[in-house]
Amino acid sequence: MAKRIGNSTLLFSSKPTITGFYSVVGKKEWEGPLGKWFDLTIGEGHFGEESWEKAESKLIELSTKGALEMAGVSTDEISLCFGGDLLNQCIATNYTLRTLGIPFLGLYGACSTMAESLIMGAMSVDGGFAKHVLCATSSHFCSAERQFRFPLEYGGQRPQSSQWTVTGSGATVLSQKTNGVHITHACVGKVIDAGIKDLNNMGAAMAPAACDTLCSFFQDTDTTPWNYDLIVTGDLGSIGKDLLRELLFQNGYSAQNLEDCGDLIFSQEQDAHAGGSGCGCSASVLNSYLLKQLNQGKWRKILFMATGALMSPTSSLQGESIPGIAHLVQLEKE
Amino acid sequence: MAKRIGNSTLLFSSKPTITGFYSVVGKKEWEGPLGKWFDLTIGEGHFGEESWEKAESKLIELSTKGALEMAGVSTDEISLCFGGDLLNQCIATNYTLRTLGIPFLGLYGACSTMAESLIMGAMSVDGGFAKHVLCATSSHFCSAERQFRFPLEYGGQRPQSSQWTVTGSGATVLSQKTNGVHITHACVGKVIDAGIKDLNNMGAAMAPAACDTLCSFFQDTDTTPWNYDLIVTGDLGSIGKDLLRELLFQNGYSAQNLEDCGDLIFSQEQDAHAGGSGCGCSASVLNSYLLKQLNQGKWRKILFMATGALMSPTSSLQGESIPGIAHLVQLEKE
Numbered sequence: 001m002a003k004r005i006g007n008s009t010l011l012f013s014s015k016p017t018i019t020g021f022y023s024v025v026g027k028k029e030w031e032g033p034l035g036k037w038f039d040l041t042i043g044e045g046h047f048g049e050e051s052w053e054k055a056e057s058k059l060i061e062l063s064t065k066g067a068l069e070m071a072g073v074s075t076d077e078i079s080l081c082f083g084g085d086l087l088n089q090c091i092a093t094n095y096t097l098r099t100l101g102i103p104f105l106g107l108y109g110a111c112s113t114m115a116e117s118l119i120m121g122a123m124s125v126d127g128g129f130a131k132h133v134l135c136a137t138s139s140h141f142c143s144a145e146r147q148f149r150f151p152l153e154y155g156g157q158r159p160q161s162s163q164w165t166v167t168g169s170g171a172t173v174l175s176q177k178t179n180g181v182h183i184t185h186a187c188v189g190k191v192i193d194a195g196i197k198d199l200n201n202m203g204a205a206m207a208p209a210a211c212d213t214l215c216s217f218f219q220d221t222d223t224t225p226w227n228y229d230l231i232v233t234g235d236l237g238s239i240g241k242d243l244l245r246e247l248l249f250q251n252g253y254s255a256q257n258l259e260d261c262g263d264l265i266f267s268q269e270q271d272a273h274a275g276g277s278g279c280g281c282s283a284s285v286l287n288s289y290l291l292k293q294l295n296q297g298k299w300r301k302i303l304f305m306a307t308g309a310l311m312s313p314t315s316s317l318q319g320e321s322i323p324g325i326a327h328l329v330q331l332e333k334e
Numbered sequence: 335m336a337k338r339i340g341n342s343t344l345l346f347s348s349k350p351t352i353t354g355f356y357s358v359v360g361k362k363e364w365e366g367p368l369g370k371w372f373d374l375t376i377g378e379g380h381f382g383e384e385s386w387e388k389a390e391s392k393l394i395e396l397s398t399k400g401a402l403e404m405a406g407v408s409t410d411e412i413s414l415c416f417g418g419d420l421l422n423q424c425i426a427t428n429y430t431l432r433t434l435g436i437p438f439l440g441l442y443g444a445c446s447t448m449a450e451s452l453i454m455g456a457m458s459v460d461g462g463f464a465k466h467v468l469c470a471t472s473s474h475f476c477s478a479e480r481q482f483r484f485p486l487e488y489g490g491q492r493p494q495s496s497q498w499t500v501t502g503s504g505a506t507v508l509s510q511k512t513n514g515v516h517i518t519h520a521c522v523g524k525v526i527d528a529g530i531k532d533l534n535n536m537g538a539a540m541a542p543a544a545c546d547t548l549c550s551f552f553q554d555t556d557t558t559p560w561n562y563d564l565i566v567t568g569d570l571g572s573i574g575k576d577l578l579r580e581l582l583f584q585n586g587y588s589a590q591n592l593e594d595c596g597d598l599i600f601s602q603e604q605d606a607h608a609g610g611s612g613c614g615c616s617a618s619v620l621n622s623y624l625l626k627q628l629n630q631g632k633w634r635k636i637l638f639m640a641t642g643a644l645m646s647p648t649s650s651l652q653g654e655s656i657p658g659i660a661h662l663v664q665l666e667k668e
Contacts, residue, residue, distance in 0.1 A: 003462035004413065008437050010463050051652050079338065080522060088422040089646035090442045091654075094525060098657045103342050103522035105450055106644075106659075108424045108442040116439055120454065127461025128337035129344050147648075188414060188437035191428060310440075312423035314481075318385050323432045325440075 003126075006220025008187050008213075015182040016125040018331075019132070019175040020073070022066025023288040024059050025280075026141065026167030032266045037288040038168075039066055045142070056085065056092040056140035059169035059280070063287070064100070064136050071132065071173035078102045078173070079130035082117040085138050085279050086110060086165075087147060092138050102134060110308030111206075111235050112189070113137040114170060114283040115327035118304075121174040122183040122329070131176055138169035139278030148313060149199070162200040163237045163262055163277035170283030172291075181294045185330040187217040191310060193323040199316055203240020203262075203274055206307040209324035210236060211247035213305060217328055218253065225255040229299035232290060234282035234306030234326070235262035237275030261285035261306075282306040294333045301332045337460075340554025342521050342547075349516040350459040352665075353466070353509040354407070356400025357622040358393050359614075360475065360501030366600045371622040372502075373400055379476070390419065390426035390474035393503035393614070397621070398434070398470050405466065405507035412436045412507070413464035416451040419472050419613050420444060420499075421481060426472050436468060444642030445540075445569050446523065447471040448504060448617040449661035452638075455508040456517040456663070465510055472503035473612030482647060483533075496534040497571045497596060497611035504617030506625075515628045519664040521551040525644060527657040533650055537574020537596075537608055540641040543658035544570060545581035547639060551662055552587065559589040563633035566624060568616035568640030568660070569596035571609030595619035595640075616640040628667045635666045 005011055023038045030041035040062060049055040060083070068075065081100070084107035085092040097104045109116040117135035124130045142152060144165040150156040174183065192212050196205040210233055218224060225231055225248070236244055241260040248255050261282040262275035286304055293299060305328040311320065339345055357372045364375035374396060383389040394417070402409065415434070418441035419426040431438045443450040451469035458464045476486060478499040484490040508517065526546050530539040544567055552558060559565055559582070570578055575594040582589050595616040596609035620638055627633060639662040645654065 004464070053648060053652065084442055086423075087646065088648060089420075089444065089644065091644070091646045091649045094644035094657055095649065095654065097525040098527040101524055104525055104659065105454065105522060105661075106442045108418055108440045110423065120439065123461055123463055124457055127457055127463070129457055129461070130338070188439060190435055191431040191438055193432040310423065310425070310428035312421065312425045314387060314422060315425045315429065318387065320429065323428055325438065327439075 008216040009220035010186045012122050012126040012183055014126045015177045015184055016122045016174045017178045018172055018181045018291060020067040020071025020173035021287040021291045022063045022070060023170045023284040024062045024168060025284050029166055029168050029265060032270055034265055034285060034289050037292055038284060052140055052143040053087060053091055056138050056143050057095045060093055060096040060136050060138045063169040063171035064134060067171035067173045073132050075100050075102055078132050078134045080105060080124055081134040082107055082120045083136040084108050084113050086144055110310055111277060111279050112306040112308030112325050112327045113279045114286055115304060115306035115329055118183060118329050119186040119188060119327055122186060125174050125176055133174045136171035137279040137283045139165050139280035141165045141167045144278055158273060159200045160273050161239055163202055163274050164272035165278035166265060166276040166281035166284060168280035168284035170287030172287055179334060181291060182332050183329050184332050187213050187328040189213040189326040191323045191325050193321055195321045197321050202277060202309045203237040204243055205309050205322035206236055206324035207240045207243035207247060210244050210305060210307050210326040213326040213328050215251050225253055225257055228301055228303050230302040231255060231258045232304055233260045235277040236260045236307055237262040239274045294331060304329050304331055342550045343554035344520045346456050346460040346517055348460045349511045349518060350456045350508045351512045352506055352515045352625060354401040354405025354507035355621040355625045356397045356404060357504045357618040358396045358502060359618050362604060363500055363502050363599060366604055368599055368619060368623050371626055372618060386474055386477040387421060387425055390472050390477050391429045394427055394430040394470050394472045397503040397505035398468060401505035401507045407466050409434050409436055412466050412468045414439060414458055415468040416441055416454045417470040418442050418447050420478055444644055445611060445613050446640040446642030446659050446661045447613045448620055449638060449640035449663055452517060452663050453520040453522060453661055456520060459508050459510055467508050470505035471613040471617045473499050473614035475499045475501045478612055492607060493534045494607050495573055497536055497608050498606035499612035500599060500610040500615035500618060502614035502618035504621030506621055513668060515625060516666050517663050518666050521547050521662040523547040523660040525657045525659050527655055529655045531655050536611060536643045537571040538577055539643050539656035540570055540658035541574045541577040541581060544578050544639060544641050544660040547660040547662050549585050559587055559591055562635055562637050564636040565589060565592045566636060566638055567594045569611040570594045570641055571596040573608045628665060638663050638665055
């Protein structure tokens, strides 16, 4: 059976199923509008670990443990793990994986990692290479701020267009077909650079990539936004979401059913400015709010598209613009 | 047909074929023992680019162009690209990909990236998700030294156990079955941490992971080293290669047919100490010396296993040991 539609869309005809999922977040996320949907909070700061980086590893450790428990599979039964994070050399994920003993394929897709890992996972399950796979990612406000912006102690002022890196992790177990929520299609994004250089406006840098992936997918599948109960982007935030709506409109699509994980996760009162960001943003929202409500039947068919900004502090200091990428998966409740 | 053997081995029954490959290296590599096998050198330093990072992007740009030309396919015909590098947030690869317009799945596997990208590529071709895929990675001595060790201007002394990051890139085009060299099997590695903390002895940190992957593969496939014409590891260097031989011996395997890309790429006189390293090391050696001689019939069946060290400067400063990983592919000339 054909596994591709059009130029960029993958079809998973065996319908890999999400059999386990779990989310862990920090205090601020727990106190936000989606707080009641998350599985666990481990409070503020280091969570008793020696460093922010180790605290972030702890987040992945807890989310993977929770997802495996829900799926009812042991680490021995997981054939492959796909994961990564924002830290240099992806140390949060790598250091957690050394304790799990699962064959591991590391990813770097910035904040698009959750969708990227689901695409890889679905390909390996649908291709017959794995019975169960684990997909996971994380971010931590403190480790990200230090690495990408300023030491927290510096107390830098954040402009209104800036986003707040989510402290959180989400993990998903994908298995060969059973009952539940299936991954039926995916659209792998291209690296799109619209020339944005403002590190405090990531939404603007990523929106063109989100538009490109979404339009490619609509064309390949001959659908429009109205064929889906919800389209939810990764972490464009409020500014990026508005921009994406406008770009889609220019391409002939009206998307009133568009939401964004970064826009959903914090309230106005939480002073997160343009919204949440980080790999953990879309990962924690998918593995709580979205999958729980898909399982409950609130929606039947949604598009989950995580977006990533692919610059580094070095490339920015060298005057480079910020390339973006967006990966999409279609989720369907049977 | 079964796509898995044993615990960790993947079987690509449709035999994805390497239809294009290309290598680009720096001056030192061009002057080394494998110089005559490489396709192109772009001399020393910046190659006319504004920074070492952009020079590294140029390496990938040239290697991917060469591999596509050999395969006789355009970027439009490539369904997926898998790649990554050592730089923070994989900027060398990301910035090249923005010019190619190919759906892209970014990887971080440190120096194991070439094998990792081939595994993902083979899964997607064998699974029917892509007709042609592009796999690529790179490293650059100057960008790596600055990021992982000291600014070059500091003139730090390098101990004899240290390795020299290869300036180079290799790219491979994998296609649905045709004549040529096939990827028939793969073994995905686990993250193994033997507690080594010496950043100047990466070979020792990676050898236990290499041993684990190789032993898993031999057990899964019921083979021994003597079933292969050559076993070539990524960049263990001379010290790591000797350690791997010893570890294999302790596991009941004698591997006299073991070579290492890092050990092959520089001569004693080139003052590279324990040998070459970096994603570009195994990538450039595979996409020149190894694949050219496989095509010429020197070997019929070899194992290519790229090894990676998964630490970061931050994790090392925090006192962490160095986890390793090793991914293996079996290459067969028809």
